[in-house]
Amino acid sequence: MAPKIRGFSILLVFASVRAILAATQDLPIYVDSSLSSGWENWSWSSDINFTATDLIFGTSGSSISVNSTQYAALSVKLEGTFPDYAGLRFDIAGAQPDVTISIQSTADNSQSPNIPLSAISKTIVDGSFSSLLVDFNALPGSGTQLGNGTWDRITFQAGGNGAIYHIDNIVLVSEIVVTPQLLSAEPLTNNILAVTTVGAVNLADVHVAFNGKAVKVASQTTYNPVDTPSKTITYLTLGSSFKQGNLTITAGNTTFTHVLPSAQRGSIVTTAKLPINPLIYGVNFPTSADYIKELGVTISRWGGNAVTAYNPFGGFTNAGADWYFENRAVDNGQADDWMGWVQGAGSSSLLTIPALDWVSKDSSSYSFPKTVFPDQQSFDPYKPDAGDGLLPNGTTISSVFTPPDPQNAYVTWNTTAAKTWLAGLKNKPLLVAIDNEIEIAHSTHQDMHPQPMSYDEELSRVIKFSTAAKEALPNVQVVAPSTCSWWFYWTSAVGYTDNAAHNNTDFLP
Structure with missing residues (x-):
């Protein structure tokens, strides 16, 4: 029987054209x-x-x-590289398949930000193809550029439920x-409009009217x-200030309308001088000096x-x-070098100090091998012997069975090692945090700390490593505890018995 040719819809994800394209076809x-x-x-792990011929475009x-199983993938690799292309086009049909796309380099193991298929289209259906386009200058989901690289592999990876x-x-x-x-087009303040565009929009074609008057x-x-x-983003300064009424911004067939309320007035007490702390404008692992x-x-x-387990x-x-x-x-280079370029870009740095008893011993070991713990919820699709440490019902292995020996993946860490490291830094942090969310280490790092952390243990670790930090860096300011939520200001992972x-006192009263 001849294959059926189904209908199709077209959905394109656009962004700006690269100024120079080395790829000519x-x-x-x-x-x-x-x-x-x-x-x-x-x-x-996919049936491909x-x-x-059951469905064609x-x-x-x-x-x-x-037909990909959990976290399996369709993946293709080029014998060579494709660093200079503008984007990736493909036609796809399925019941909104749970797929994430990534562009990779097998030469240096670098990878693009993940591109969820749902960030490109949420209307993909079974039996009908949608034509999609991923722009390498503005990756869907993140808006970032793919950038130059020795790209040679494209992967369509299924999520936790697989994908067909x-x-x-x-x-x-x-x-x-x-x-x-x-x-x-959004009114900002007094007489300023913020207009966001893609492509070569002629701003002379943008017309502004207030209560029907230009x-x-x-x-x-x-x-x-x-x-x-x-x-x-273009900021337009208007010839008159905003007032109560209807504001309309038009360009071609596109119109934005805003109903502006009456002005709200108040007074400023000039004698009260409470400046905003400049350190509230923080970012975890900023991407570049330009950023x-x-x-x-x-x-x-530097945290997370x-x-x-940073060694x-x-x-x-x-x-x-x-x-x-x-x-x-490490993905971002050594902490000392990272602080160097961050501070060179004009930002102070907050350095996180490990405060458990172990840090990674190498770049390849792992704690829950399939050969030892075969009954796990999932395994790394790129390293199939490495498991997630969870039983099929979601329970942590370390809470049911004897935890793995930490020495399989780690070496010991203590305040002496921390002081040696901190004292030798070329680039000094303004702030140090005592670890990251160690109150839930029995979950996030069950292989090195399987038991829930109590009030007494967390306080002890915070004090010991804070003291070590101040001894190594007398001028540093200590940030602690670095917790995952308000909940652990009130109690601990042990629970309310703690x-x-x-005396029924909150952890941070």
Whole structure:
């Protein structure tokens, strides 16, 4: 029986065109029946048919049918690299499959930010193809640029429930033509409008009216945010101030309307001088010096679950439950070097000090191997022997069975090691935090601390490592406890029996 040719919808995700494109023509990855020359199938744990004819797109003779199990993937690799393409185009059909796309380099193990398929389209249906386009200059979901790299692999990875879909006409495109579009127009203060656009919008075509009467634009200032470079924000200064009434901004067929309330007036007590602490403008692991300068970041934090196991003497870390309790090399370079470029960009730094008894011993070990604990909820699709430390019912292995020996993945850590590290820093932090959310270490780092942490233990660790920090860096300010939520200001992971044992006193009264 001849295959049915189903209807299709077209949905494009646009952003700005690259100024210079080295790629002069599109590069097909899959078009009809097979991968194009130079491309290899690097998929895993998936039932894939490259010559499926049960659902095809247009006059296409076949498509790829994919049935991926939990965290499995369709993945293709080029014998070479594709650093200079503008984007990725493909046609896909399925019941809104739970798929995340990533662009990777097998040469240096770098990877793009994850691109959820739902960030491109939330209207993908079974039996009908949608045409999608991912712009490498503004990745869906994050708005960031892919950037230069030795990119050679593209992966469509299923989520926790697997994914079933058809995909066709996968192509790296050399150019993306952007449709000029007015995205938003918002009144800010007094007589300032913020207009957000993509593409080459002619701002002379933007017309402003107040209560039906045209308002003159006196001047404008434009800039491109570093975190969303595909978009342009233009601040329009109007010839008159806002008043109560209807404000309309129009460009072509796009209109934005705002009903402005009457002005609210108050008084300022000039004798009360309570300046805002400049260190409230903080970011965890800012992406670049330009990011710090553009956003005015005043404090940059080296912190997170992976820092609990950070070994500064080897450059190793382990994100615990965030990624299969696996050791790896640090993602952001050594903390000392990181503080150097952060401070060079004009930001102070907040350094997190590990405060448990262990840190990663290397870049490859892991705590819950399948060969020892075969009955786990999931395993790393890239390292199938590394498990998530959870039984199928979600219970932590360490709460039911004898926990793994910490020495399998870690080396000992104590205040002496912390002082040695801190005293030797070339770049000094303004602030130090005592670990990261150690009150829930029995969950996030069950392999090194399987028991719930009590009032007494957390207080002891905070005091010991704070003292070590002040001895090594007398001028540093200590931030503690670094907790995951308000809840642990009131009690501990042990529970309210811990409160009762301390005269029903909150942990931070």
